[in-house]
Amino acid sequence: MSTTVTPKQILQDVFGYPDFRGDQARVVDHVTGGGDALVLMPTGAGKSLCYQIPALCRRGVGIVISPLIALMQDQVAALQQLGVAVAFLNSSLDAEAARAVMRQLQQGDLKLLYVAPERLMTDGFLNFLDRLQADQGLGLFAIDEAHCVSQWGHDFRPEYRALKVLHERFPDVPRMALTATADAPTRREIVEQLGLEQAQQFVSSFDRPNLHFRVTQKTNAREQLLNFLNAEHPNDAGIVYCLSRKKVEETAAWLKAQGWDALPYHAGLDAATRHENQQRFLREEGIVMVATVAFGMGIDKPNVRFVAHLDLPKSLEGYYQEIGRAGRDGLPANAWMTYGLGDVVSMRRMLLSGDAPEERKIVELQKLDALLGYCESTVCRHQTVLRYFGEAHPGDCGQCDNCLTPVDTWDATQPAQMALSCVYRTGQRFGVAHLIDVLLGKETPKVAQLGHTQLSTFGIGKALDRAQWRSVYRQLTASGLLNVDMAAFGGLKLTELAKPVLRGEQSVWLRRDPEPVKRKTSTAER
Ligand code: ADP
Ligand code: ZN
Numbered sequence: 001m002s003t004t005v006t007p008k009q010i011l012q013d014v015f016g017y018p019d020f021r022g023d024q025a026r027v028v029d030h031v032t033g034g035g036d037a038l039v040l041m042p043t044g045a046g047k048s049l050c051y052q053i054p055a056l057c058r059r060g061v062g063i064v065i066s067p068l069i070a071l072m073q074d075q076v077a078a079l080q081q082l083g084v085a086v087a088f089l090n091s092s093l094d095a096e097a098a099r100a101v102m103r104q105l106q107q108g109d110l111k112l113l114y115v116a117p118e119r120l121m122t123d124g125f126l127n128f129l130d131r132l133q134a135d136q137g138l139g140l141f142a143i144d145e146a147h148c149v150s151q152w153g154h155d156f157r158p159e160y161r162a163l164k165v166l167h168e169r170f171p172d173v174p175r176m177a178l179t180a181t182a183d184a185p186t187r188r189e190i191v192e193q194l195g196l197e198q199a200q201q202f203v204s205s206f207d208r209p210n211l212h213f214r215v216t217q218k219t220n221a222r223e224q225l226l227n228f229l230n231a232e233h234p235n236d237a238g239i240v241y242c243l244s245r246k247k248v249e250e251t252a253a254w255l256k257a258q259g260w261d262a263l264p265y266h267a268g269l270d271a272a273t274r275h276e277n278q279q280r281f282l283r284e285e286g287i288v289m290v291a292t293v294a295f296g297m298g299i300d301k302p303n304v305r306f307v308a309h310l311d312l313p314k315s316l317e318g319y320y321q322e323i324g325r326a327g328r329d330g331l332p333a334n335a336w337m338t339y340g341l342g343d344v345v346s347m348r349r350m351l352l353s354g355d356a357p358e359e360r361k362i363v364e365l366q367k368l369d370a371l372l373g374y375c376e377s378t379v380c381r382h383q384t385v386l387r388y389f390g391e392a393h394p395g396d397c398g399q400c401d402n403c404l405t406p407v408d409t410w411d412a413t414q415p416a417q418m419a420l421s422c423v424y425r426t427g428q429r430f431g432v433a434h435l436i437d438v439l440l441g442k443e444t445p446k447v448a449q450l451g452h453t454q455l456s457t458f459g460i461g462k463a464l465d466r467a468q469w470r471s472v473y474r475q476l477t478a479s480g481l482l483n484v485d486m487a488a489f490g491g492l493k494l495t496e497l498a499k500p501v502l503r504g505e506q507s508v509w510l511r512r513d514p515e516p517v518k519r520k521t522s523t524a525e526r
Contacts, residue, residue, distance in 0.1 A: 060137025
């Protein structure tokens with residue numbers, strides 16, 4: 001080694017960027033020096049450089065584990081353009097091409113290898129890595145989209161769980177896990193499942209100040225979408241998310257009939273059509289992609305000017321990831337959503353009717369509730385979102401709908417005190433359904449068995465109905481007075497913020513439910 005090249009020089013000479021952004025420099029230094037890292041950065045923040053540059057700085061080849069076969073090829077092609085010695089291995093290569101890559105690895109001709117987890121974890125390949133390690137060394141393991149290890153997330157990949165053995169088998173090779181989706185429980189799961197207890201955590205701010213949030217009450221969703229597009233995005237590229245494939249097809253056809261350059265994307269389309277539509281969205285200007293959540297992971301188009309949701313997403317972290325595809329160039333972009341109580345009911349029913357285990361359903365319902373809390377929030381939406389990710393937002397954003405048009409609210413101080421004190425008196429371990437039973441004075445078997453008929457809060461809440469209490473609890477959760485304890489199957493706990501309310505030192509104003517809440521008591525209530 002005569003001259004050492006610094007990470008900064010590589011950033012400039014290879015990638016052509018003058019400076020690191022955010023946590024990049026710290027992560028790169030840490031991993032280049034041999035440390036393990038957990039990197040949480042919002043979509044578009046620049047996670048790739050965090051492993052690419054250390055791989056170029058360190059001896060041997062860096063192994064990047066990525067679940068996205070379709071994108072691997074593009075990423076590798078882009079890096080090759082920059083002159084990086086890189087290749088990929090996945091099921092899209094034929095035997096001959098795969099052998100060629102293995103030969104390059106053996107000869108020490110590669111600095112980076114992108115590989116699908118199922119390929120990496122074969123015995124043959126692990127043995128091959130043993131030899132490489134002994135020979136020229138392994139620079140690092142980078143586990144991209146690390147949230148795929150979470151069984152409760154929407155991108156669960158069972159193969160990811162096997163990656164834990166990398167640590168045991170290659171204890172000297174630094175490992176990093178990277179993701180844009182990680183609330184606290186997911187983060188814990190990543191650490192645990194990948195054995196990253198010793199890793200340094202780099203958690204970037206998830207604030208995206210250039211995203212302007214708006215939630216509108218659903219009346220006629222299509223017309224509302226059209227008005228929004230006409231008024232604000234006549235020639236812009238954007239994504240419209242729908243829940244079902246059928247609705248994607250119908251909405252895309254309808255937008256097309258209205259003169260928009262709209263394309264559908266969902267997992268039910270054949271691979272060629274999906275690829276073509278994705279390429280058109282990336283390369284052409286002003287395409288509106290109407291899609292299910294199957295579209296978007298890894299999409300790097302800087303000038304997506306809006307993300308619109310015609311249906312409710314499943315969780316706030318899912319939502320944040322979906323809207324994170326807008327405004328990657330840093331210019332203003334809209335995150336627009338229509339939301340109606342009908343959606344809530346059908347989403348609840350869908351979650352409950354699936355065959356997931358009971359505890360998982362409870363967690364999913366709580367996640368849905370956090371999202372509803374966001375929808376119903378009366379305060380700055382940046383604040384609500386960031387609080388969910390465990391971050392404080394300084395002041396109001398001044399750009400979201402709640403900042404621009406103050407919301408119709410009611411003084412809910414007394415009900416809030418009742419709701420909070422009911423949480424306290426029942427021992428801070430129950431979910432909303434039970435708490436409401438107590439407030440309404442319902443003598444269910446559970447209430448009776450626990451002796452909760454004896455509590456001072458039993459039956460004190462008859463002035464509100466079940467739906468109104470749900471709304472109170474959702475909003476109290478959304479504004480941080482209550483915390484959902486995912487580990488305790490979604491029991492609610494008081495936070496510090498609840499104390500001044502319980503002591504009568506602070507009043508609580510909640511959003512008035514705009515529609516009368518009509519909902520039959522169903523399984524969804526329990
Ligand atoms: P992520 O994986 O976090 O979603 P990427 O790694 O794909 O984000 O990076 C997003 C975009 O930002 C890419 O176009 C990338 O080239 C660019 N980028 C990353 N780091 C920098 C930097 N330090 N300076 C300028 N552009 C950067
Ligand atoms: Zn705001």
